[in-house]
Amino acid sequence: MTKPLTAIAHERIADSLPPACSAIDATAGNGHDTLFLAHGVGPHGRVLSIDIQSTALEQTRRRLQQHGLLERVTLIQGDHRNMRDFVEQQGLDNIRAVMFNLGYHPGGNKEITTQVPSTLSALAAALDILSANGGTLSVMAYRGHEGGAHEADEVKRFLERSSKNLPGVEDAMNQSLEASWRHPWRHDLHNGADYGAGEFFRGTLEREIATPQNECKLDVLETQSLNGPVLYLFSLNSNEERDNE
Numbered sequence: 001m002t003k004p005l006t007a008i009a010h011e012r013i014a015d016s017l018p019p020a021c022s023a024i025d026a027t028a029g030n031g032h033d034t035l036f037l038a039h040g041v042g043p044h045g046r047v048l049s050i051d052i053q054s055t056a057l058e059q060t061r062r063r064l065q066q067h068g069l070l071e072r073v074t075l076i077q078g079d080h081r082n083m084r085d086f087v088e089q090q091g092l093d094n095i096r097a098v099m100f101n102l103g104y105h106p107g108g109n110k111e112i113t114t115q116v117p118s119t120l121s122a123l124a125a126a127l128d129i130l131s132a133n134g135g136t137l138s139v140m141a142y143r144g145h146e147g148g149a150h151e152a153d154e155v156k157r158f159l160e161r162s163s164k165n166l167p168g169v170e171d172a173m174n175q176s177l178e179a180s181w182r183h184p185w186r187h188d189l190h191n192g193a194d195y196g197a198g199e200f201f202r203g204t205l206e207r208e209i210a211t212p213q214n215e216c217k218l219d220v221l222e223t224q225s226l227n228g229p230v231l232y233l234f235s236l237n238s239n240e241e242r243d244n245e
Contacts, residue, residue, distance in 0.1 A: 113148070217234070
């Protein structure tokens with residue numbers, strides 16, 4: 001039986017969330033993943049939800065309030081490249097999952113999209129954060145809008161390179177790319193907008209990469225449509241687990 005890529009992402013992330021842990025939604029959008037994470041961490045856990053646009057955070061706030069889970073979440077308006085700073089400011093620890101949705105805001109300005117330099121910088125920060133305790137990084141990349149296919153390819157190359165370079169994933173990207181950054185944004189997983197929110201995974205696993213030491217594993221799942229979304233799932237052992245292997 002086929003499953004939507006969103007369901008696959010949520011299943012893998014759920015497996016990484018022990019009670020009372022922390023998690024990050026790096027692209028809040030309409031708040032669906034933030035809500036999912038708030039449920040997953042439980043009443044003693046914390047979620048950090050980041051977005052650069054206030055309208056997205058307000059939508060996320062309303063969704064959390066409707067479900068009575070706002071107290072588990074800290075909403076931050078800012079650039080997800082600064083994820084490490086936000087984590088330190090909020091005193092978050094035991095972070096076990098980070099989720100990204102790339103592209104544009106559904107129902108918003110489609111001219112404002114995530115850009116490769118800021119995306120790669122944020123991914124490097126996410127992997128660095130997850131390396132402390134282990135966990136899962138989920139990235140849903142949408143290829144139907146202008147620049148989306150290129151961004152998806154760059155994310156894939158970055159994660160493949162990172163899977164071979166750990167530890168020290170923060171060195172895996174070219175920092176000179178930062179100069180070309182402009183407004184980041186993303187496409188929400190559950191919105192029903194163009195190119196496959198909830199589109200079913202009908203193919204096979206395109207690639208699985210595991211280091212000889214089993215430090216990390218990268219799964220790449222694609223739909224049959226060339227313009228459809230692609231899901232990257234990066235599982236990472238903790239520093240302590242790697243030291244004991």
